[in-house]
Amino acid sequence: xxxxxxxxxxxxxxxxxxxxxxxxxxxxxxxxxxxxxxxxxxxxxxxxxxxxxxxxxxxxxxxxxxxxxxxxxxxxxxxxxxxxxxxxxxxxxxxxxxxxxxxxxxxxxxxxxxxxxxxxxxxxxxxxxxxxxxxxxxxxxxxxxxxxxxxxxxxxxxxxxxxxxxxxxxxxxxxxxxxxxxxxxxxxxxxxxxxxxxxxxxxxxxxxxxxxxxxxxxxxxxxxxxxxxxxxxxxxxxxxxxxxxxxxxxxxxxxxxxxxxxxxxxxxxxxxxxxxxxxxxxxxxxxxxxxxxxxxxxxxxxxxxxxxxxxxxxxxxxxxxxxxxxxxxxxxxxxxxxxxxxxxxxxxxxxxxxxxxxxxxxxxxxxxxxxxxxxxxxxxxxxxxxxxxxxxxxxxxxxxxxxxxx
Amino acid sequence: xxxxxxxxxxxxxxxxxxxxxxxxxxxxxxxxxxxxxxxxxxxxxxxxxxxxxxxxxxxxxxxxxxxxxxxxxxxxxxxxxxxxxxxxxxxxxxxxxxxxxxxxxxxxxxxxxxxxxxxxxxxxxxxxxxxxxxxxxxxxxxxxxxxxxxxxxxxxxxxxxxxxxxxxxxxxxxxxxxxxxxxxxxxxxxxxxxxxxxxxxxxxxxxxxxxxxxxxxxxxxxxxxxxxxxxxxxxxxxxxxxxxxxxxxxxxxxxxxxxxxxxxxxxxxxxxxxxxxxxxxxxxxxxxxxxxxxxxxxxxxxxxxxxxxxxxxxxxxxxxxxxxxxxxxxxxxxxxxxxxxxxxxxxxxxxxxxxxxxxxxxxxxxxxxxxxxxxxxxxxxxxxxxxxxxxxxxxxxxxxxxxxxx
Numbered sequence: 001x002x003x004x005x006x007x008x009x010x011x012x013x014x015x016x017x018x019x020x021x022x023x024x025x026x027x028x029x030x031x032x033x034x035x036x037x038x039x040x041x042x043x044x045x046x047x048x049x050x051x052x053x054x055x056x057x058x059x060x061x062x063x064x065x066x067x068x069x070x071x072x073x074x075x076x077x078x079x080x081x082x083x084x085x086x087x088x089x090x091x092x093x094x095x096x097x098x099x100x101x102x103x104x105x106x107x108x109x110x111x112x113x114x115x116x117x118x119x120x121x122x123x124x125x126x127x128x129x130x131x132x133x134x135x136x137x138x139x140x141x142x143x144x145x146x147x148x149x150x151x152x153x154x155x156x157x158x159x160x161x162x163x164x165x166x167x168x169x170x171x172x173x174x175x176x177x178x179x180x181x182x183x184x185x186x187x188x189x190x191x192x193x194x195x196x197x198x199x200x201x202x203x204x205x206x207x208x209x210x211x212x213x214x215x216x217x218x219x220x221x222x223x224x225x226x227x228x229x230x231x232x233x234x235x236x237x238x239x240x241x242x243x244x245x246x247x248x249x250x251x252x253x254x255x256x257x258x259x260x261x262x263x264x265x266x267x268x269x270x271x272x273x274x275x276x277x278x279x280x281x282x283x284x285x286x287x288x289x290x291x292x293x294x295x296x297x298x299x300x301x302x303x304x305x306x307x308x309x310x311x312x313x314x315x316x317x318x319x320x321x322x323x324x325x326x327x328x329x330x331x332x333x334x335x336x337x338x339x340x341x342x343x344x345x346x347x348x349x350x351x352x353x354x355x356x357x358x359x360x361x362x363x364x365x366x367x368x369x370x371x372x373x374x375x376x377x378x379x380x381x382x383x384x385x386x387x388x389x390x391x392x393x394x395x396x397x398x399x400x401x402x403x404x405x406x
Numbered sequence: 407x408x409x410x411x412x413x414x415x416x417x418x419x420x421x422x423x424x425x426x427x428x429x430x431x432x433x434x435x436x437x438x439x440x441x442x443x444x445x446x447x448x449x450x451x452x453x454x455x456x457x458x459x460x461x462x463x464x465x466x467x468x469x470x471x472x473x474x475x476x477x478x479x480x481x482x483x484x485x486x487x488x489x490x491x492x493x494x495x496x497x498x499x500x501x502x503x504x505x506x507x508x509x510x511x512x513x514x515x516x517x518x519x520x521x522x523x524x525x526x527x528x529x530x531x532x533x534x535x536x537x538x539x540x541x542x543x544x545x546x547x548x549x550x551x552x553x554x555x556x557x558x559x560x561x562x563x564x565x566x567x568x569x570x571x572x573x574x575x576x577x578x579x580x581x582x583x584x585x586x587x588x589x590x591x592x593x594x595x596x597x598x599x600x601x602x603x604x605x606x607x608x609x610x611x612x613x614x615x616x617x618x619x620x621x622x623x624x625x626x627x628x629x630x631x632x633x634x635x636x637x638x639x640x641x642x643x644x645x646x647x648x649x650x651x652x653x654x655x656x657x658x659x660x661x662x663x664x665x666x667x668x669x670x671x672x673x674x675x676x677x678x679x680x681x682x683x684x685x686x687x688x689x690x691x692x693x694x695x696x697x698x699x700x701x702x703x704x705x706x707x708x709x710x711x712x713x714x715x716x717x718x719x720x721x722x723x724x725x726x727x728x729x730x731x732x733x734x735x736x737x738x739x740x741x742x743x744x745x746x747x748x749x750x751x752x753x754x755x756x757x758x759x760x761x762x763x764x765x766x767x768x769x770x771x772x773x774x775x776x777x778x779x780x781x782x783x784x785x786x787x788x789x790x791x792x793x794x795x796x797x798x799x800x801x802x803x804x805x806x807x808x809x810x811x812x
Contacts (some may be wrong), residue, residue: 023756055735057732057735057736058734058735058737058739058740058742058743059731059732059734059735059741059743059746060743061736090728091731091743091746091756091759091760091761092760093744093758093759093760095760119736125728126728126729126731126732127727127728127731127756127760127761128761131746144630176443231714231715240788290767295686306635306802308799308807309637310806312803312804312807313807313808315804316807316808318808321533322497322531322532322533323532325496325497325532325533326463326465326532328464328465329461329463329464329466330463330464331464331467333464334464335464335465336464336466337464337466337497338499340465340497350497350533352499353497353499353584354497354498354499354533355497355533356499392802393714393808394804394808395801395804397718398718398721398801398804399799400800401714401715401718401719401722402703402718402719402721402722402724402800
């Protein structure tokens, strides 16, 4: 077991509020691991709206395809989410489809919810048949231990190469009462070796129609989970589900305090995924301004955040701004070398295409010694901007990923 | 000084044929390094056609922009190529333009060739002013030692983080006599830390008009240098120049034995660049077939070749085909999980979307122990194909790139 990431939240797993209408359970099913829980179940009350976003991979796994097909199903019955770690049920052909059907059918029968309201995810090794009988055999036991307060156990059950369980929450005061939001996530590479994938489950007691919930989730994903990268690789199984149980106040506007609170929960979870990036010792915010468009700014940000040369420089605490110039150049975004400005933290390194006359390398190097870094890039062309987050590339990444599968 | 790459050609630098109309010299100018040569000069006879391809980076360096502007210049006078290592003269604003002008002017005067026929390249640290006086001070000494046989010394002078000098040649028999082709290259990451960039210079005594030469070079670059990757990063200074002196037989056709011979020289040099990839211990050919289009096949190949997870698996000698599936999925190319087949060497791993019934992991693992590997992917969709080359991602890459600049 790897030691806990040095970037993990200092206080441990946060206290998350109870979300009325949601209960959690977890169990040791022995899918692949032993001596730890590896399946979580969440039961959602009737009337819950479900929104989801998924990997865009062309080789996405059977549970992802199944979730996508079920998103728009009727909210009149209850709903459930079942997740296993240890096996991704990906690249498993028709066997994979059968496994999803077996697991979701058992959950539907046991909890008396429609099968098209049972959402499943699997994370772990690719290309091995999911031993689904080990999961279906435990569904009754899971159902018996469902509790509104067991969200932390659920977060632990879905971990693979993660070094800490991830949770975040927010509360929104409205005229009709307090709305609670609580979310959990797993992920420590965009995909990791065999054990991989980012999975995120967020719950709120707000009452909100499915189309509006889906719209918010998509817009906020573009500002949060689509702005993080550990290694530029993309899982076959990435899944983000958002459930709104409707037990507290109603939301009808596309923006406002609820939208902002959901944003903060999603950003917090996204940051935690990066902070648990394989081998990570530094958290890096890349802030791009002055681009022709927001899309161009995002391209530049991701080119910097994905560059192995930038990421190794960060690992070496080297304010190597030449590599940032290189990454801007290769990004494909509109850029003019002679308008480009770069800073590390508050230290202006390059200004309008050349090293700044005030540049103090010692100060920049001092900034790089921290574990929460800022790389700022201004393209000097337009008003487009974007912020993305990544971590450094260290020996530990190689160690984690070059080991022969055991 | 790093030890020589384990993938370096066993016989050392090859014997290269003399190309009539080309002479070489090299010198210690102390641009940044001491105790080694760091500037090379090539003189080309009047009538030489010059073709070139360059980095597409939006932040390309001053010498690159200067070369691009000069490609179409008249061939009536002689020509020259001057290259320094140690400083890339990149991101240096107007100072960079002045440095290029000073160096090319001095070469033009000294060799009595038109200044718009003097091509320059610089490779090394980004963002520091090129101390061009150190180069101009040595141009006379370079001119005095020009010799048709000093191509190996020229190859050595342009090295930065390279661990071996790179050369390749071919001969073509024609009815009008033998045509010779000789080329040299430097490069050991697509860009390396501060010292970086791929530079390639190829010389032939064929007589060939500039537009045809340029056309051949562009087409063959797409099959060779555009199909290699070490770390997915792109230099600000990549330069490939091809000079045809016209001293032997004439080429008028766009394909044929000369085209094939040029192809083999370019492929050989491209492979040598990968084999000197920073920290490389394995050379990997990724062969993609059955794609919707050749462009899609190239996308899939590069997604595999650039994936840190695939590259660390190769370093660990792990036939981890799940990561290949992942890379296919993220490539953006048209793919159908259930038609996908994958092999390592001759070992069929996955067939039509699931692990092959005949798959023998021990045999696949045996293939991965070699240092010349093949990853074959068939998408099962169409006739598109592409081959790309890369190396593994090892601790040494991190060591080379995470060190603070000295």
